Amino acid sequence: MAERNFSVGNTLVKLLDEKKYFSLRDVLTTMNPADIAAVFDELDESRLPLMFRLLPKELAAETFVEMEPDSQELLIRGFSDSELKEVIDELYVDDAVDVVEEMPANVVQRILAQAEPEMRKQINEILRYPEDSAGSIMTTEYVSLRPAMTVEEAILRIRRTGIDKETIYTCYVTHGHKLIGLVTVKDLLLCEDDEATIESIMQEHVIAVNTLDDKEQVAQMFSKYNFLALPVVDTEFRLVGIVTFDDAMDVMEDEATEDIEKMAAMLPSEHPYLRSSPFEIWRNRMPWLLLLMISATLTGYVITRFENALTFLPCLTAFIPMLMDTGGNSGSQASVTIIRSISLGEIEFRDILRVMWKEIRVAVLCALVLAAACFGKVMLIDHLLLGDQTVTPMVALVVSLSMAVTVCVAKLIGCTLPLLAKKIGFDPAVMASPLITTIVDFLSLLVYFRFAVAILGLHSA
Amino acid sequence: MAERNFSVGNTLVKLLDEKKYFSLRDVLTTMNPADIAAVFDELDESRLPLMFRLLPKELAAETFVEMEPDSQELLIRGFSDSELKEVIDELYVDDAVDVVEEMPANVVQRILAQAEPEMRKQINEILRYPEDSAGSIMTTEYVSLRPAMTVEEAILRIRRTGIDKETIYTCYVTHGHKLIGLVTVKDLLLCEDDEATIESIMQEHVIAVNTLDDKEQVAQMFSKYNFLALPVVDTEFRLVGIVTFDDAMDVMEDEATEDIEKMAAMLPSEHPYLRSSPFEIWRNRMPWLLLLMISATLTGYVITRFENALTFLPCLTAFIPMLMDTGGNSGSQASVTIIRSISLGEIEFRDILRVMWKEIRVAVLCALVLAAACFGKVMLIDHLLLGDQTVTPMVALVVSLSMAVTVCVAKLIGCTLPLLAKKIGFDPAVMASPLITTIVDFLSLLVYFRFAVAILGLHSA
Numbered sequence: 001m002a003e004r005n006f007s008v009g010n011t012l013v014k015l016l017d018e019k020k021y022f023s024l025r026d027v028l029t030t031m032n033p034a035d036i037a038a039v040f041d042e043l044d045e046s047r048l049p050l051m052f053r054l055l056p057k058e059l060a061a062e063t064f065v066e067m068e069p070d071s072q073e074l075l076i077r078g079f080s081d082s083e084l085k086e087v088i089d090e091l092y093v094d095d096a097v098d099v100v101e102e103m104p105a106n107v108v109q110r111i112l113a114q115a116e117p118e119m120r121k122q123i124n125e126i127l128r129y130p131e132d133s134a135g136s137i138m139t140t141e142y143v144s145l146r147p148a149m150t151v152e153e154a155i156l157r158i159r160r161t162g163i164d165k166e167t168i169y170t171c172y173v174t175h176g177h178k179l180i181g182l183v184t185v186k187d188l189l190l191c192e193d194d195e196a197t198i199e200s201i202m203q204e205h206v207i208a209v210n211t212l213d214d215k216e217q218v219a220q221m222f223s224k225y226n227f228l229a230l231p232v233v234d235t236e237f238r239l240v241g242i243v244t245f246d247d248a249m250d251v252m253e254d255e256a257t258e259d260i261e262k263m264a265a266m267l268p269s270e271h272p273y274l275r276s277s278p279f280e281i282w283r284n285r286m287p288w289l290l291l292l293m294i295s296a297t298l299t300g301y302v303i304t305r306f307e308n309a310l311t312f313l314p315c316l317t318a319f320i321p322m323l324m325d326t327g328g329n330s331g332s333q334a335s336v337t338i339i340r341s342i343s344l345g346e347i348e349f350r351d352i353l354r355v356m357w358k359e360i361r362v363a364v365l366c367a368l369v370l371a372a373a374c375f376g377k378v379m380l381i382d383h384l385l386l387g388d389q390t391v392t393p394m395v396a397l398v399v400s401l402s403m404a405v406t407v408c409v410a411k412l413i414g415c416t417l418p419l420l421a422k423k424i425g426f427d428p429a430v431m432a433s434p435l436i437t438t439i440v441d442f443l444s445l446l447v448y449f450r451f452a453v454a455i456l457g458l459h460s461a
Numbered sequence: 462m463a464e465r466n467f468s469v470g471n472t473l474v475k476l477l478d479e480k481k482y483f484s485l486r487d488v489l490t491t492m493n494p495a496d497i498a499a500v501f502d503e504l505d506e507s508r509l510p511l512m513f514r515l516l517p518k519e520l521a522a523e524t525f526v527e528m529e530p531d532s533q534e535l536l537i538r539g540f541s542d543s544e545l546k547e548v549i550d551e552l553y554v555d556d557a558v559d560v561v562e563e564m565p566a567n568v569v570q571r572i573l574a575q576a577e578p579e580m581r582k583q584i585n586e587i588l589r590y591p592e593d594s595a596g597s598i599m600t601t602e603y604v605s606l607r608p609a610m611t612v613e614e615a616i617l618r619i620r621r622t623g624i625d626k627e628t629i630y631t632c633y634v635t636h637g638h639k640l641i642g643l644v645t646v647k648d649l650l651l652c653e654d655d656e657a658t659i660e661s662i663m664q665e666h667v668i669a670v671n672t673l674d675d676k677e678q679v680a681q682m683f684s685k686y687n688f689l690a691l692p693v694v695d696t697e698f699r700l701v702g703i704v705t706f707d708d709a710m711d712v713m714e715d716e717a718t719e720d721i722e723k724m725a726a727m728l729p730s731e732h733p734y735l736r737s738s739p740f741e742i743w744r745n746r747m748p749w750l751l752l753l754m755i756s757a758t759l760t761g762y763v764i765t766r767f768e769n770a771l772t773f774l775p776c777l778t779a780f781i782p783m784l785m786d787t788g789g790n791s792g793s794q795a796s797v798t799i800i801r802s803i804s805l806g807e808i809e810f811r812d813i814l815r816v817m818w819k820e821i822r823v824a825v826l827c828a829l830v831l832a833a834a835c836f837g838k839v840m841l842i843d844h845l846l847l848g849d850q851t852v853t854p855m856v857a858l859v860v861s862l863s864m865a866v867t868v869c870v871a872k873l874i875g876c877t878l879p880l881l882a883k884k885i886g887f888d889p890a891v892m893a894s895p896l897i898t899t900i901v902d903f904l905s906l907l908v909y910f911r912f913a914v915a916i917l918g919l920h921s922a
Contacts, residue, residue, distance in 0.1 A: 030665075030666045031666070032666075032668060032686055034685050034686050034687075155650070158650060159650050159651060162647060162650060162651055163651055168646075168647050168650070169630050169646070169647075185630070185646060185650070186623060186629055186630075189616070189619060189620050189623060189629070189646070190620060190623055190624055204491075205491045205492070205493075207493060222710065223707075223710045223711065223714055224495050225493055225495050226495075226707035226710075228689070228706075245689075245706055245710075246684075246687035248710075249683065249684045249687075249706075249709075249710060249713065250684065252710070252713060252714065252717075253684055253713065253717075253805070256714075256717040256721075257801055257805070259721075260717075260720070260721060260724070260797060260801050261797070261798070261801075263721070263724075263725075263797070264724075264793050264794050264797035264798070265790050265793075265794060266794050266797075266798070269798075272802070272805075272807050273798055273799070273802045273807060273808060273816075273819075274802075274807060274808065274812065274815065274816075274819075278819055278822035278823045278826065279826070281798075281819070281823045282823050282826040282827060285791075285794050285823065285827060286826075286827060286830060288790070289787060289790055289791060289794070289827060289831060289868075290830070290831065290834055292786060292787065292790055293783060293786070293787045293831060293834065293835065293838075293864075294834070294838060296782050296783035296786050296787070297783070297838065297842055297843075299782035299783070299786075300779035300780060300781075300782055300783055300843075301779070301847070303778050303779040303781070303782070304776070304779045304847070304849065307775045307776075307778070307779075310771075310775060310778060311772060311775055314768045314771060314772055315765070315768075317764050317768070317771060317778055317781075318761035318762070318764040318765045318768075319761060320761075320764070320778075320781060320782070321757050321760035321761055321764070321781070321785060321902050321906070322754060322757035322758070322760070322761055324782060324785065324786075325753060325754070325757050325760075325785075325895075325898060325899060325902065326750060326753065326754045326757070328789075328898070329725075329726050329749070329750055329753055329895050330746075330750060332725050332726075332895075333725050333726060333727050333746050333750075336721055336722070336724070336725035336727075337722070337725070337727070337730075337734055337742075338734070340718055340721050340722075341733070341734045341735075344714070344718070344733075346733050346734060346735060347734060347735065351735065354735065355734075355735075358734075358735075358739055358742070361739035362739045362742045362743050362746065365739065365740070365743040365747075366743060366746060366747060366750060369747060369751070370750060370751065370754060373751055373754065373755070374754065377754075377755060377758065381758055382758075382761070386762070386765070388765065403754075407750075434786075434790050434793075437786060437789070438786065441782050441786065445782070
């Protein structure tokens with residue numbers, strides 16, 4: 001895809017520079033708005049407004065929506081008031097809200113000034129909802145029907161008003177603003193009796209979300225129920241808007257990215273990677289790096305406490321990385337699995353005992369295999385191959401036992417911490433690999449040295 | 462949601478046990494198929510078939526599709542041939558394929574024997590496509606129109622044949638099986654001239670995917686273009702099926718889960734966590750744990766080589782975990798960011814120089830701050846607070862310098878490995894944290910001891 005945009009981009013720029021505007025327009029109108037936007041985002045300040053003005057009105061608005069905020073701002077600043085009005089009039093309310101949210105205050109004022117009063121009112125309404133709520137991603141442009149309408153009347157109403165609606169395929173039936181049912185266009189078209197009332201063919205028991213529901217939960221409902229759209233209601237079940245599947249898809253993708261970033265000890269990014277400045281990326285990565293570095297002091301402290309043992313039997317030091325890494329990996333496997341399951345709504349806090357029981361069995365299986373492999377590895381590689389005579393079978397035993405205990409502890413901590421975090425209202429994703437690793441490092445070395453002292457008869461400092 | 466299913470589940474079981482079948486059926490028909498399936502999946506063998514038989518035909522099929530494979534198999538084994546036929550006749554082809562793919566051979570034979578010849582043919586056709594291809598997730602039930610039809614004829618055709626189609630909202634225009642355009646039901650309904658031909662109102666330049674395209678790429682196109690459905694064509698642009706947005710959503714979710722699992726050193730899971738046996742989970746987690754454990758030998762070997770230095774200045778050992786962890790975290794931040802961007806189609810191999818230049822700048826910023834913080838931490842905590850007099854400013858310098866170099870190396874390796882993996886046809890997600898950590902561990906200790914030898918004048922073994 002990107003490959004193709006690149007070459008198409010070059011062609012378009014060449015046509016523009018050669019002032020072949022008619023051909024340029026012809027090429028642009030064969031393209032999808034998302035693809036045009038990808039090309040436009042790469043254009044420089046001098047070419048972008050010129051090329052944008054070549055687009056037919058509707059395509060211009062569709063492309064505008066798909067562009068990056070910087071390019072949108074650039075365009076708006078160059079627009080005359082009437083040009084701006086033309087673009088805004090073509091936008092759906094929720095897309096207009098998305099644009100407004102990304103712009104600086106003076107640009108927002110210009111946009112609102114040019115919007116029709118009705119649209120301005122709706123934009124302001126949606127902007128009032130909290131950032132991650134269903135209300136903030138909904139649109140107020142939906143088709144509503146009255147229960148007493150006939151199928152024929154309903155189809156007529158759709159034909160008359162549908163042009164401005166984000167989707168016409170799911171229509172909502174309201175009575176005094178209360179949501180009482182839904183009909184799909186499929187139901188309407190396939191209904192054999194044109195005189196049937198909407199009330200008689202509508203689906204009751206409509207699944208709806210509240211304006212304040214978390215948008216992540218809303219996105220999950222889409223993937224569970226395969227809806228095209230989901231109605232958003234207030235506390236009295238009055239219909240205030242709808243969320244469409246394309247917005248839910250964006251939320252799903254963004255939330256997965258955010259989880260992945262948090263799991264790798266980063267703050268969530270605002271922009272795509274190639275559009276983020278090094279400073280921005282640095283700011284998102286620094287806090288956790290610093291915190292985890294400082295907290296590794298604890299692990300270092302364990303080593304200091306057992307310095308004597310290490311001086312007496314230096315070969316013990318060489319096994320520290322293996323123990324730490326395996327512990328960390330075991331723990332993050334468990335934590336990442338649980339975090340993802342929580343995100344997908346498959347696991348909740350009340351499953352904690354089931355989860356722990358499962359992880360204990362997995363941990364024991366893993367621990368047995370790893371300990372055996374570890375014993376074999378130490379004796380074969382370190383003792384025989386590398387010929388370190390201080391690596392006795394007893395040393396191998398200490399390392400393997402520590403390995404087994406570390407793996408079990410790591411898996412248990414890994415599966416419980418995210419669930420506990422969720423319970424007390426923290427983000428489970430933060431309890432992922434890096435934090436678990438730090439905790440497990442500390443514990444694994446503690447176990448290791450305790451075993452060394454007990455089994456090999458060494459003394460701590 | 463799950464909370465609600467739980468209590469609803471209890472109510473339904475109570476009604477069943479009290480033989481209040483009419484009320485039970487009334488409650489079931491108010492529910493959404495996905496919610497009924499969630500309850501049914503928790504039922505035991507004796508209750509499940511009984512309750513399933515209470516569902517009206519269409520709802521039964523819709524519920525069946527949403528159930529877990531084990532429960533589906535249980536039901537099929539209990540079905541008479543005519544019951545089985547009834548359910549299968551109600552299924553969409555792509556859903557039938559999903560069921561067939563999960564069943565053992567003898568159950569598959571029974572299903573195919575009961576399916577109508579036309580459906581059997583289509584199931585077999587879809588089954589022939591490779592596992593992760595667009596062909597394997599498509600359905601063959603779509604509305605196709607001819608270019609010479611009028612709008613009125615097209616609407617009539619939809620009304621007549623639409624009942625069996627997975628979506629009627631996007632209709633495809635074909636000429637001799639070749640895909641030449643598309644019309645949406647919205648276009649048809651909003652068209653003011655009933656006598657207009659499809660050819661005159663259709664959108665040409667249809668974006669389509671090939672049967673063999675990767676399904677992940679297909680899902681990405683949905684989130685990019687906001688399509689309801691995407692046509693699947695063969696190499697000669699003949700229309701063979703469509704993929705609908707709900708299947709694309711499932712793919713998106715599955716692929717994100719798979720990436721996350723791979724990034725945490727696991728093989729992709731087949732079933733949801735709570736439905737996987739401990740043995741299955743163990744099997745997915747063991748290979749990488751074992752491999753990474755063995756490869757930590759390399760890091761251990763570095764330590765052995767510098768054992769003398771450590772014996773001479775034991776306090777150096779205490780900083781090993783901090784260096785290893787910070788290096789690992791820095792590397793995985795970079796690799797995870799790049800892997801996710803590759804998955805979302807934002808970055809490709811040809812961006813490698815841009816990526817490296819960005820990461821170098823981020824790395825230098827991170828390295829400066831971390832090295833400074835590290836120097837301060839070592840002098841304040843280890844030297845002053847813990848009073849270790851062997852921790853001199855020169856030692857702190859060695860640690861900080863090693864830290865800075867490690868962070869830079871880690872970020873560079875972290876950003877390049879996934880792109881290189883992609884280039885040579887490997888899965889970038891495998892190049893994530895755990896593998897990077899192992900490589901960075903090795904390098905960080907090598908740097909550390911080299912600096913120690915050079916600056917503190919220690920000798921290696």
